[in-house]
Amino acid sequence: MATYSFDVVSDFDRQELVNTLDQVRRDVGQRYDLKDSNTEIELEEAAVVITTASDMTLQAVEDVLRAKATKRNLSLKIFDFQTPEAVGGNRVKQVVQLKKGLSQELAKKMSKIVRDELKKVTVAIQGESLRVTGKSKDDLQQVIQLLRSKEDELDVPLQFENYR
Known part of the structure; x- marks a missing residue:
């Protein structure tokens, strides 16, 4: 799959x-x-x-x-x-x-938010970005919605790239 x-x-x-x-x-x-x-x-x-x-x-x-x-x-x-x-x-x-890129502590915080909310996806910190992987596109859409809803408290602008 x-x-x-x-x-x-x-x-x-x-x-x-x-x-x-x-x-x-x-x-x-x-x-x-x-x-x-x-x-x-x-x-x-x-x-x-x-x-x-x-x-x-x-x-x-x-x-x-x-x-x-x-x-x-x-x-x-x-x-x-x-x-x-x-x-x-x-x-x-x-x-x-x-401000450009995700700091290590911010990436860890975002990774924890995603892992606590959604169990079906894996999150990996890669330098100044976060790679989210899942078996279903719907799960990935939920991650995007979750991060967009938390964007104010994260205090950085987020973009979602290389969606495949």
């Missing part, structure tokens, strides 16, 4: 993030209240760095970032806003870490 499987991952489309940040930069340059704030938004490998004039403009830039990300179907859960820090010249800098 055939077995079916899929992978649970936590990822985001980097190109969509680049496009989102371009839109945020354009918006910040055009808005009257943000135009003279000399706001800089830089994309690094695992973070976005926002440097701006004050806490107030930083909050406005964050709001624009959240709105643009939502419009481009990027989950807001990928952003981990760190505490803003003061830099020279009365400016404020904030690092926004980008």
